[in-house]
Amino acid sequence: MNQQSHTTVTDPVAHIHELGQRARASSAVLSIADTDAKNKALLAMADAIDVQKDALITANKIDMNAANERQISAAMLDRLELTPARIDSMSAGLRAIAAQSDPVGALSATELRPSGLEIARMRVPLGVIGVIYESRPNVTADAAAICLKSGNSVILRGGSEAFNSNQAIAECVRIGLEAGGLPADCVQLVATTNRDAVGALLTARDWVDVIIPRGGKSLVARVSEDARVPVIKHLDGICHVYIDSGADRNKALDVAFNSKTYRYGICGSMETLLVAESETDILIELALRLEAHGVELRGCEQTRKLLPNAVAASVDDWQTEYLGPILSIRVVAGLDEAMQHIAQYGSHHTDAIVTENMRRARQFVRQVDSSSVMVNAATCFADGAEYGLGAEIGISTDKLHVRGPVGALGLTTEKYVVTGDGTIRP
Amino acid sequence: MNQQSHTTVTDPVAHIHELGQRARASSAVLSIADTDAKNKALLAMADAIDVQKDALITANKIDMNAANERQISAAMLDRLELTPARIDSMSAGLRAIAAQSDPVGALSATELRPSGLEIARMRVPLGVIGVIYESRPNVTADAAAICLKSGNSVILRGGSEAFNSNQAIAECVRIGLEAGGLPADCVQLVATTNRDAVGALLTARDWVDVIIPRGGKSLVARVSEDARVPVIKHLDGICHVYIDSGADRNKALDVAFNSKTYRYGICGSMETLLVAESETDILIELALRLEAHGVELRGCEQTRKLLPNAVAASVDDWQTEYLGPILSIRVVAGLDEAMQHIAQYGSHHTDAIVTENMRRARQFVRQVDSSSVMVNAATCFADGAEYGLGAEIGISTDKLHVRGPVGALGLTTEKYVVTGDGTIRP
Numbered sequence: 001m002n003q004q005s006h007t008t009v010t011d012p013v014a015h016i017h018e019l020g021q022r023a024r025a026s027s028a029v030l031s032i033a034d035t036d037a038k039n040k041a042l043l044a045m046a047d048a049i050d051v052q053k054d055a056l057i058t059a060n061k062i063d064m065n066a067a068n069e070r071q072i073s074a075a076m077l078d079r080l081e082l083t084p085a086r087i088d089s090m091s092a093g094l095r096a097i098a099a100q101s102d103p104v105g106a107l108s109a110t111e112l113r114p115s116g117l118e119i120a121r122m123r124v125p126l127g128v129i130g131v132i133y134e135s136r137p138n139v140t141a142d143a144a145a146i147c148l149k150s151g152n153s154v155i156l157r158g159g160s161e162a163f164n165s166n167q168a169i170a171e172c173v174r175i176g177l178e179a180g181g182l183p184a185d186c187v188q189l190v191a192t193t194n195r196d197a198v199g200a201l202l203t204a205r206d207w208v209d210v211i212i213p214r215g216g217k218s219l220v221a222r223v224s225e226d227a228r229v230p231v232i233k234h235l236d237g238i239c240h241v242y243i244d245s246g247a248d249r250n251k252a253l254d255v256a257f258n259s260k261t262y263r264y265g266i267c268g269s270m271e272t273l274l275v276a277e278s279e280t281d282i283l284i285e286l287a288l289r290l291e292a293h294g295v296e297l298r299g300c301e302q303t304r305k306l307l308p309n310a311v312a313a314s315v316d317d318w319q320t321e322y323l324g325p326i327l328s329i330r331v332v333a334g335l336d337e338a339m340q341h342i343a344q345y346g347s348h349h350t351d352a353i354v355t356e357n358m359r360r361a362r363q364f365v366r367q368v369d370s371s372s373v374m375v376n377a378a379t380c381f382a383d384g385a386e387y388g389l390g391a392e393i394g395i396s397t398d399k400l401h402v403r404g405p406v407g408a409l410g411l412t413t414e415k416y417v418v419t420g421d422g423t424i425r426p
Numbered sequence: 427m428n429q430q431s432h433t434t435v436t437d438p439v440a441h442i443h444e445l446g447q448r449a450r451a452s453s454a455v456l457s458i459a460d461t462d463a464k465n466k467a468l469l470a471m472a473d474a475i476d477v478q479k480d481a482l483i484t485a486n487k488i489d490m491n492a493a494n495e496r497q498i499s500a501a502m503l504d505r506l507e508l509t510p511a512r513i514d515s516m517s518a519g520l521r522a523i524a525a526q527s528d529p530v531g532a533l534s535a536t537e538l539r540p541s542g543l544e545i546a547r548m549r550v551p552l553g554v555i556g557v558i559y560e561s562r563p564n565v566t567a568d569a570a571a572i573c574l575k576s577g578n579s580v581i582l583r584g585g586s587e588a589f590n591s592n593q594a595i596a597e598c599v600r601i602g603l604e605a606g607g608l609p610a611d612c613v614q615l616v617a618t619t620n621r622d623a624v625g626a627l628l629t630a631r632d633w634v635d636v637i638i639p640r641g642g643k644s645l646v647a648r649v650s651e652d653a654r655v656p657v658i659k660h661l662d663g664i665c666h667v668y669i670d671s672g673a674d675r676n677k678a679l680d681v682a683f684n685s686k687t688y689r690y691g692i693c694g695s696m697e698t699l700l701v702a703e704s705e706t707d708i709l710i711e712l713a714l715r716l717e718a719h720g721v722e723l724r725g726c727e728q729t730r731k732l733l734p735n736a737v738a739a740s741v742d743d744w745q746t747e748y749l750g751p752i753l754s755i756r757v758v759a760g761l762d763e764a765m766q767h768i769a770q771y772g773s774h775h776t777d778a779i780v781t782e783n784m785r786r787a788r789q790f791v792r793q794v795d796s797s798s799v800m801v802n803a804a805t806c807f808a809d810g811a812e813y814g815l816g817a818e819i820g821i822s823t824d825k826l827h828v829r830g831p832v833g834a835l836g837l838t839t840e841k842y843v844v845t846g847d848g849t850i851r852p
Binding site: 028031032105111113115117119121122124126127209210230232248250251252254255257258262343354365366367369370371372373374375376377378380381382386387388398399400402403404405413414415416417418419420421422423424425 | 454457458531537539541543545547548550552553635636656658674676677678680681683684688769780791792793795796797798799800801802803804806807808812813814824825826828829830831839840841842843844845846847848849850851
């Protein structure tokens with residue numbers, strides 16, 4: 001791992017070009033590295049993180065103190081903090097990724113064509129990934145691990161407020177790469193907090209194959225606007241739960257309550273509840289639970305007849321990602337109106353139906369155009385670890401060509417492998 | 427199919443927005459259309475093309491006459507022409523696409539997670555595709571069919587010189603859509619040759635999910651530069667054949683000769699031949715055949731010692747897509763030098779090795795980063811029909827996330843389908 005101090009970088013653009021060239025060169029080695037070498041590196045990274053837990057917390061304290069002095073928001077402080085439990089889950093994520101099968105080199109079934117050619121597809125890495133993220137230091141470990149597993153070199157540009165934490169995690173990554181006998185340049189940290197470096201990264205077509213922004217809406221919007229390399233991103237998580245007519249009362253109460261309250265700040269949190277007009281009893285009981293939990297309710301006209309405490313919801317409410325203890329509620333005639341609402345106001349992230357009706361469940365799954373569609377499950381499950389990816393490098397609401405939580409497989413593509421025996425085209 | 431005359435369009439930008447809105451609306455229907463309806467439409471299109479063969483040739487004659495008057499190049503005239511054989515292969519392509527399995531709705535294996543959730547991935551269409559192409563009228567049928575099969579609505583902007591041919595093919599497409607009971611707006615032709623319409627299409631983020639340019643280098647470059655929607659494209663096809671040491675003499679001669687001479691103008695045609703220094707005998711014999719066929723040879727110093735007629739090759743030659751009867755030749759020490767040359771000068775399109783050595787064949791396949799890698803097969807096979815896709819909408823040298831010939835499967839993505847039983851996150 002390239003460990004320059006950020007004080008030594010005088011030309012941020014030249015710095016990015018240097019990192020880019022190194023990343024490209026190391027990617028040629030990493031793209032064909034043995035599975036064993038990659039897994040050895042991942043397990044050694046996990047061990048280093050466990051062993052250096054105290055050092056990580058010490059480095060993080062420096063960042064936390066500086067952040068406290070700058071009086072940043074409580075939410076940001078929470079994201080920045082490394083607790084022993086968070087460090088444990090970081091190393092557990094690395095071990096889960098090591099345990100996964102290696103996507104690189106996997107061959108599809110081979111088709112024999114009339115020409116005599118045998119045609120298959122082989123999974124290959126994308127090349128060099130640039131990850132631009134904000135305060136969460138765990139992204140440093142997660143992104144390094146997912147890129148390594150998928151055979152991609154990575155350039156990491158973390159938040160300036162997490163600089164010391166990221167450097168400490170990077171040291172563990174370096175130990176891991178060395179243990180696996182892999183080039184140190186497979187994972188590089190941008191060694192400056194100068195913003196020109198971000199601009200250079202976003203336009204480094206020669207060195208970077210894809211950019212992944214992880215952070216708030218303004219970061220993602222800026223990256224999307226300025227990038228000249230392809231971007232894998234998600235913008236909003238305006239997630240819906242629809243309680244279908246005839247839904248099981250307890251499942252509906254559990255799924256909707258959990259979808260809203262599991263953690264307000266995650267992108268998979270429910271922002272709008274849609275309820276079939278036949279199930280307003282469930283709505284009334286659910287509203288009591290949510291209000292007792294401190295959730296502000298905003299509703300359509302019909303909702304407000306049932307829930308006198310609810311504020312009137314405006315069109316803005318249907319298209320807002322609250323990321324907080326607020327819920328908008330709409331009573332709908334049934335499935336079609338619910339799906340219309342989701343199509344109009346949703347953000348193609350995660351949407352759930354609570355139903356006992358097989359036909360309507362299948363219709364919802366088929367028709368709702370979101371990166372995750374759920375049946376009788378809470379939207380807050382939208383998460384790479386929960387999906388068995390070990391960790392995720394982000395949740396994509398893009399369509400080309402990876403959607404939902406993105407793990408190692410999502411950072412590979414396929415090439416055709418064509419085998420003949422001196423075969424020519426007549 | 428929307429059949430406005432191009433004389434009626436007064437505002438090209440408003441026209442694109444109208445097509446876009448219609449495409450988006452029809453895509454909601456098409457994305458969940460039955461496989462039977464789609465295949466019925468495809469077969470009816472094929473029948474209509476067969477039945478209307480004379481009408482297609484008549485319409486094409488109008489375009490050909492106009493093109494002749496404008497004295498366009500012979501290569502362009504050739505691309506524009508619809509012959510009976512080309513019309514037969516157009517309808518055969520549609521039937522081949524109808525016979526393929528429907529990618530849409532296919533579910534991956536389901537994984538049961540510790541939380542009790544069942545997680546799978548479902549193939550879904552991308553949405554609305556914009557195809558911008560030049561003179562070949564068959565693209566109208568191929569693109570309509572591939573998009574239809576993959577559940578995507580499409581907006582087609584063909585070359586102005588093929589306007590009448592495209593309209594005639596579009597009429598067959600319209601008959602097919604009607605036979606399948608599918609919305610006419612699933613396939614729309616841009617009804618103006620005004621270039622502002624292209625600009626509007628490239629930036630129509632609300633209506634278009636991906637743009638596919640098909641045509642010469644300048645078209646693709648312009649689209650890549652101006653597009654604000656994602657693009658699936660290929661730029662150059664600088665394809666290599668490497669004759670390995672110990673290669674079978676006949677296979678080497680056949681594969682190399684066919685790769686160059688099958689058709690000079692296709693992107694899968696060989697532009698550079700790499701020969702292991704132990705196999706210069708093969709090179710001498712091959713050179714005689716190629717020269718007898720009218721191919722100009724340009725070589726490295728070592729090549730010119732063996733082939734006195736060969737001109738000296740410059741660095742420019744290694745990075746030029748001739749698309750004509752010229753071949754650059756380099757003698758290399760062996761596999762590593764050949765792969766280095768391909769990495770430095772290649773365009774990630776299609777590269778082949780001729781070898782009898784299993785280890786080096788595998789190394790070449792694993793390590794060469796091209797959309798198709800071939801063993802003992804001619805590079806001119808790089809083609810959707812030859813790969814069993816029926817037709818192709820282009821050959822992608824992009825990486826996110828579809829590479830090589832792009833058929834229906836390449837125009838789909840996946841969403842997660844998560845099923846629980848009132849499952850909540852603790």
